[in-house]
Amino acid sequence: MVIKQVQPALLVLEDGTIFQGKSFGAKGTTIGEVVFNTGMTGYQEVLTDPSYRGQIITFTYPELGNTGVNAEDEESDAPQVRGVIARNVCYFPSNWRLGSPYASQACSSLPDYLITHNILGIYGIDTRALTRILRSKGAMNGAISTEILDPQALLKEVQAAPSMEGLNLVKEVTTKRVYEWSDPTNTHWEFRPTAEESDATPLTVVAIDFGIKRNILRRLASYGCRVIVVPANTPAEDIYQYNPDGIFLSNGPGDPAVVKEGIETTKALLQYGKPMFGICMGHQILGLSLGAETFKLKFGHRGLNQPAGLQQTVEITSQNHGFAITEESLSADVEVTHLNLNDRTVAGLRHKTLPIFSVQYHPEASPGPHDADYLFAKFVESMREYQQNQKTISR
Numbered sequence: 001m002v003i004k005q006v007q008p009a010l011l012v013l014e015d016g017t018i019f020q021g022k023s024f025g026a027k028g029t030t031i032g033e034v035v036f037n038t039g040m041t042g043y044q045e046v047l048t049d050p051s052y053r054g055q056i057i058t059f060t061y062p063e064l065g066n067t068g069v070n071a072e073d074e075e076s077d078a079p080q081v082r083g084v085i086a087r088n089v090c091y092f093p094s095n096w097r098l099g100s101p102y103a104s105q106a107c108s109s110l111p112d113y114l115i116t117h118n119i120l121g122i123y124g125i126d127t128r129a130l131t132r133i134l135r136s137k138g139a140m141n142g143a144i145s146t147e148i149l150d151p152q153a154l155l156k157e158v159q160a161a162p163s164m165e166g167l168n169l170v171k172e173v174t175t176k177r178v179y180e181w182s183d184p185t186n187t188h189w190e191f192r193p194t195a196e197e198s199d200a201t202p203l204t205v206v207a208i209d210f211g212i213k214r215n216i217l218r219r220l221a222s223y224g225c226r227v228i229v230v231p232a233n234t235p236a237e238d239i240y241q242y243n244p245d246g247i248f249l250s251n252g253p254g255d256p257a258v259v260k261e262g263i264e265t266t267k268a269l270l271q272y273g274k275p276m277f278g279i280c281m282g283h284q285i286l287g288l289s290l291g292a293e294t295f296k297l298k299f300g301h302r303g304l305n306q307p308a309g310l311q312q313t314v315e316i317t318s319q320n321h322g323f324a325i326t327e328e329s330l331s332a333d334v335e336v337t338h339l340n341l342n343d344r345t346v347a348g349l350r351h352k353t354l355p356i357f358s359v360q361y362h363p364e365a366s367p368g369p370h371d372a373d374y375l376f377a378k379f380v381e382s383m384r385e386y387q388q389n390q391k392t393i394s395r
């Protein structure tokens, strides 16, 4: 049996709030934007989602790590967060994959995984009190340390760190090279019809990678798309060399307004009028390229039960964002299709004349509910329709 040694750790927020806790994961000091996620499951997907780059995540669900970490639930190659804050941490996980065909994929405990990837964690924190501070004052920078245990000294480090507003983190996470993706969602997760008829011509989608989650690629593949993933700074002309049936704009970290190349490329792509679909940062970049503005939310939306819709139908959605589109700044070419029903910020858009739409939430789930999975089908449908129209025109 492993005897764990409890080591003290300190959490200090930019406003001077101090929390004493215990360390799990790596040792050292880390600084980032402290945010909270209210999901009851899916911590591994959250930690490896590139959109969380630069952030320290407070998990409000009080038990963290009970199912360990496995190869199948990775949303990218490694954890992307700057640090982890928990009420309680599990050192002896149990995973259903043990004793199943996926046994080899149940690999380690959360603390070991964080040590391997040099990520700091702090537990034994009153995460309810911390979340109330973040809700009332807004997300703010903070630090976790196992080496600087004097709060005033750590506070100085925090106050010197840059704010999330104006930070371009896309270049840290975007792919360096073009690659193709064709793996669908693992069939044991598949509860609904997905893969297209085999005699249908495959659809080519170019996905602009601002920090793409793997399950987006898997869902596109499950819906019969061949996906070509390109770096965030790829110019529109290069994207058109692939003769795509549709273009996908991915999720990603940081402030969308400073991803200038992505916005310019998207503006140029709009001229071609081909189907486009954007998720989260992709949605914000699409809005920006259509002339809208974005702003920083007070504490953001991060969790698995965010309601989105207008009047008739409501989807329960997975969300992870700190910025949003300013509704009043939208041009007359665009229609709002969804609002976040908690605070009525823009959660979905549709171009009135072009086959272009986007959502602020995560239809790929992973983690989260599958209510919005139909959006992938809608994208495929718009590409098929576009193909059909092109054939009619050329006849």
Ligand SMILES: NC(=O)CC[C@H](N)C(=O)O
Pocket: 051, 250, 251, 252, 253, 254, 255, 256, 279, 280, 281, 282, 320, 321, 322, 323, 324
């Ligand atoms: N998940 C995302 O794509 C997040 C988008 C953006 N970084 C935000 O925080 O709003």
